[in-house]
Amino acid sequence: LLRYYSPGNIYFVTTVTHERNPILIIHGDLLRDALAKFRARLDYYLVAWVILPDHVHLLIDPKGQNLSAIVQRMKMSFAKRFMVREGTPTAKVWQSRFWDHIIRDADDMRRHLDYIHYNPIKHGFVRKSRDWVHSSLGDFQKSGYYDEDWGDTQPSGMSGDFGE
Numbered sequence: 001l002l003r004y005y006s007p008g009n010i011y012f013v014t015t016v017t018h019e020r021n022p023i024l025i026i027h028g029d030l031l032r033d034a035l036a037k038f039r040a041r042l043d044y045y046l047v048a049w050v051i052l053p054d055h056v057h058l059l060i061d062p063k064g065q066n067l068s069a070i071v072q073r074m075k076m077s078f079a080k081r082f083m084v085r086e087g088t089p090t091a092k093v094w095q096s097r098f099w100d101h102i103i104r105d106a107d108d109m110r111r112h113l114d115y116i117h118y119n120p121i122k123h124g125f126v127r128k129s130r131d132w133v134h135s136s137l138g139d140f141q142k143s144g145y146y147d148e149d150w151g152d153t154q155p156s157g158m159s160g161d162f163g164e
Helices: 028-042 067-086 106-122 137-142
Strands: 011-016 045-051 055-061 099-102
Touching (some): 011 067, 028 067, 055 106
Antiparallel strands (some): 011 055
């Protein structure tokens, strides 16, 4: 699979666990650590994120780095830490590929930010977005991007292909 990369773009990424195994919330600390570890080393910017039981959505500005390398390293780091914690020498943790989308403009960015932060409601995990702690929503609310009651109703523009 050849991916199109162009400097200066922000990417929406979806990656899914092997056979949709619901391991990510239980081990969310390992995934957040994996993202942080390579953020410093590869110098990319994680704009927004949400962790769900069997998949993760990310908005990433790779800042000139290879997006595939960022995602691959995050997945490998998580998988290694997961196998150590679970006491298993080998395990298939992730599906082999990931889905990506280049953010095209400010409206596309807003739609994807809303999708990321509304996703726990979409999947029925919570009734209000603010009740899901495994996302960057709180940071966006603190910055004033979202009101405290954002997500109590479904935002507009939630239709389309988001890689699930």
